[in-house]
Amino acid sequence: MKFVAFERAKQGTGASRRLRNTGRTPGIVYGGSGEPLLIELDHNALWHALKKEAFHSTILDMEIGGKEGKVLLRDVQMHPYKQQVTHIDFQRVDATTKLHMKVPLHYTKSEESQAVKFDNCVVNHVMSELDISCLPADLPEFIEVDLSGLKKGMSLHLNDVTLPKGVTAVTRGKPNPVIVSVVMIGGEEPAAAGAADAAAAPAADAKPAGKDAKAAAGKDAKAPAAKAPAAKK
Incomplete structure (x- = not known):
C-alpha cells in the first residue's frame, strides 16, 4: 500500500x-x-x-x-x-534487518470439520494474531490456518500450523501455545443431567411420603375411640 x-x-x-x-x-x-x-x-x-x-x-x-x-x-x-x-x-524498513511484527490469523474451513459438522461442537479461536520474526521481503499479510481436520475434544497448537517460508514464531512463556480449542455444546451432557434428575425424583418423593404416612399413623393412634351409642330404656 x-x-x-x-x-x-x-x-x-x-x-x-x-x-x-x-x-x-x-x-x-x-x-x-x-x-x-x-x-x-x-x-x-x-x-x-x-x-x-x-x-x-x-x-x-x-x-x-x-x-x-x-x-x-x-x-x-x-x-x-x-x-x-x-x-x-x-x-x-531495512531490507537486511529482521522485523518483529504481529500478523493476523485467518481461520478457514472450520464448518467442514468433523467437530462442527457431526459432533455439534464450537471452535474457539484462542489467538487472533501471532508474533513473528522475518526479513521484510518475507513478511506475510496474514497467516492462514486450515481447521478442516478438527475433531471433538481436540486442540490445535502452534506447532500444528505451517508458517510461510522465512517466518518464525515468537512465543513468550509456553513454547507451543494452544491457538484453537474445540468446545462441546448442548445435546449429550444436558440429556444425561436430565436423566439423573429424573432418577433422583422418585427417591425424593418417597421420603416425604414416608414421613406423611408416619404422621398419619401417629394421628390415628392418638385419636380418641368413638363412643358407642347409649341403649334406650
Missing part, C-alpha cells in the same frame, strides 16, 4: 492541535540510518487506510518530498471519544 506524507516544520502541543483543526494528523518516522522525521498526513485518507488490514501488517510505500521509502506502521493514537487519529508512528 502507498500513502503520501508531508514534512512537518513545527512541533509541540499547540502546533499539533492547530494541525488537527485543519484536517491533518501529526506523525513521526524513525529507525534505520536516518534521523527521526516529523511528518503530517491527510486525516480522511489516513482514517480510511487504517480500516484496511493490510495497512497494519504489511510494508508500506511512503511518498514524501517526491521520494519513496519503505515503512511499517508501529503505533496509532486515537482521541478518547471522537473519531479522530491524534498521532501516528512509522518505522523505516
Whole structure:
C-alpha cells in the first residue's frame, strides 16, 4: 500500500492541535540510518487506510518530498471519544534487518470439520494474531490456518500450523501455545443431567411420603375411640 506524507516544520502541543483543526494528523518516522522525521498526513485518507488490514501488517510505500521509502506502521493514537487519529508512528524498513511484527490469523474451513459438522461442537479461536520474526521481503499479510481436520475434544497448537517460508514464531512463556480449542455444546451432557434428575425424583418423593404416612399413623393412634351409642330404656 502507498500513502503520501508531508514534512512537518513545527512541533509541540499547540502546533499539533492547530494541525488537527485543519484536517491533518501529526506523525513521526524513525529507525534505520536516518534521523527521526516529523511528518503530517491527510486525516480522511489516513482514517480510511487504517480500516484496511493490510495497512497494519504489511510494508508500506511512503511518498514524501517526491521520494519513496519503505515503512511499517508501529503505533496509532486515537482521541478518547471522537473519531479522530491524534498521532501516528512509522518505522523505516531495512531490507537486511529482521522485523518483529504481529500478523493476523485467518481461520478457514472450520464448518467442514468433523467437530462442527457431526459432533455439534464450537471452535474457539484462542489467538487472533501471532508474533513473528522475518526479513521484510518475507513478511506475510496474514497467516492462514486450515481447521478442516478438527475433531471433538481436540486442540490445535502452534506447532500444528505451517508458517510461510522465512517466518518464525515468537512465543513468550509456553513454547507451543494452544491457538484453537474445540468446545462441546448442548445435546449429550444436558440429556444425561436430565436423566439423573429424573432418577433422583422418585427417591425424593418417597421420603416425604414416608414421613406423611408416619404422621398419619401417629394421628390415628392418638385419636380418641368413638363412643358407642347409649341403649334406650
